[in-house]
Amino acid sequence: MSAAANLPEEYRALLVAEIGSAITRVSLIDEVDETYRLLARSETWSTLYAPVTDALVGIIRAVAAIAETTGRELVRDNRLLIPMDHAGNGVAALVVTTSAGGAMPVLVMGLAADGHLQSAQHAARASYTRLLQPFTVSETTTATGDWLNRRLLSMAQSHPEAIMLAVGRDETKGTALQRLIDIVRLIERQQPAPSPIIFAGDAETDAKVKTALDSAIPLTAVDSLRPTPEHARIEPARALLRKIYTEHHLQDVPWSGGLAQLRVTSISSAAEDQGLMIRFLGERYKRNILALDMGASTATAQLMSAGHYSEAIMGSCGTQRGAIDVLQMAGAESIMRWLPWETDAESLENRLLNRRLASPHAPADLDDLLLDHALLRAGLQVAYQALRSERPEAPIDLIIAGGAVARAPRPGLAALTLLDALQLDGSRMTLALDLYLDSLSLLPASGALARVDAEAAACLAEQDALNSGPLATVIVPHGTLTGQVAEVELTPVGGPTLRAVVAAGTLVRLPLPRGQYGTLSIQPSPQVAIGANPPGAEVVTREAAIAGSALGVIIDARPRGSVPPAEFGERQRELLTHLRALDALPPNSSYVAPEAAGAPTAPTATMPTTVPAKPTSAPQDVDLLPTGDNALAALRQDLVSTTEPKRGLFRNKQ
Incomplete structure (x- = not known):
């Protein structure tokens, strides 16, 4: 039972701290009118690096700001007041989630470059990991002795903190398996401490491997990652990697000393905590949710679709310390193509190297901000493509973005x-999808809170995490996109009809402020389809089915897979055209004339809505939703017992 649960209900205030490599965010949660709500939130620069190197310092700074705002005594003599006293001072517990633990190097090994090895690579992206170059025994059949020695030395010097062995049922005979075991033993001998091994194969082979390896090497067996050639089952291996990251890697970070002395209730991975909430929300509201997050050092893509959960987490891919890794993974051209200012590959690399060396900082100017978003496009695309390689056909009808x-x-x-990063495919939509922003970064906080109090976590996610987050309803026509693509009408309730003619290659926005609802009508050209409808078929939503948002309705009629022109002048004109279409630049910026930029939409609240996703059969190459997660089970038990949620943000409307 948690510390919070031991107190009377009137004394159950909780602090949740999310420690990022650049920013530390702290939220104060307490009961208001018989439900848990976010009372206050503060953020400050993280204190993870010299000269401080103590995350608790940043947390106390943020909590002190919350105390000043709320008038509560939460800090005394520069120490957090934990537990809460009966005078109402302090909090019952501090829960910590972090994306700043650094990337854990993982080595994937197998007998051949087959489906088992591919599934092992998918499994290895289950936490903030750095996937080392995979190794297969088949590589050694034609290799020289010098090449093999260099390869073994490289793997050993990479100091993997976990090794995953993926072996199929039909690959266990002959000398190849013994050769793989011998190579693993050589690598283990060069490590300062034994690296945990995850063996994915059948029980008979597992016994052989355990017998052949040194008994001091920790080995855990899971079922084969490919029970059949057509099916993958990688969640057990993923769960083990998450456990290794949390229980071993995360406990050794240099900035956790103050937290250890404080006896924090829970320290967990932000990616794992956010994944928990994405699974919960997708299951509860029957939505196909894609969650994206990229910060200073990490990037995540998590998908709960058709009852199955998948993820791709890049442990060293970000906008600041991880910027140079984005360059290495995506290439200079994948970043420069999104910049409306001219540069070259060498200058870009130098600029990104400076980001790795510098302390975390906000964008210095508009150029710096646009570089951030060029990195976001490239980095999120890397994570999304890794996710799609596992789930190529999974439907999506709600996208939630956090981080930068x-x-x-x-x-x-x-x-x-x-939109630029994902290159959404309209043929996979019934009609539209919703874009949301987790602007307060409360999804990982909710997931961390679920480990202490499931009811508080569910309330925080439903009531506060996305309540101010509706960004846009997006329509993506598909088919032969040339000339005129569609005629669109949006009729707000009680307001005049907005009309637009959508041309190929353009973005069109029809404003619908938060708090308003409207009816959408689309007449596509004969060779153009909207969602699952046939080409040329008119689409009309139910009356008032579209809810207002920060941007309203966006029609993206750009060809899928297209990139800005290589020639700088043409590229700049195209980029600025799209930026103007969505009012993405501030008025009077150096890139756009004052009359071209409108005022931003007023940030008022609304109840979101969308068209339901097209029913699909579950993809075969995925895992069923895991049922062994205690935190997820607690969320289900507390709030998913009814067929229709009492309240919520994500119900579909037709």
């Missing part, structure tokens, strides 16, 4: 970054 995207100073810049 959610902190964009203008809603249009956030939306354009997401």
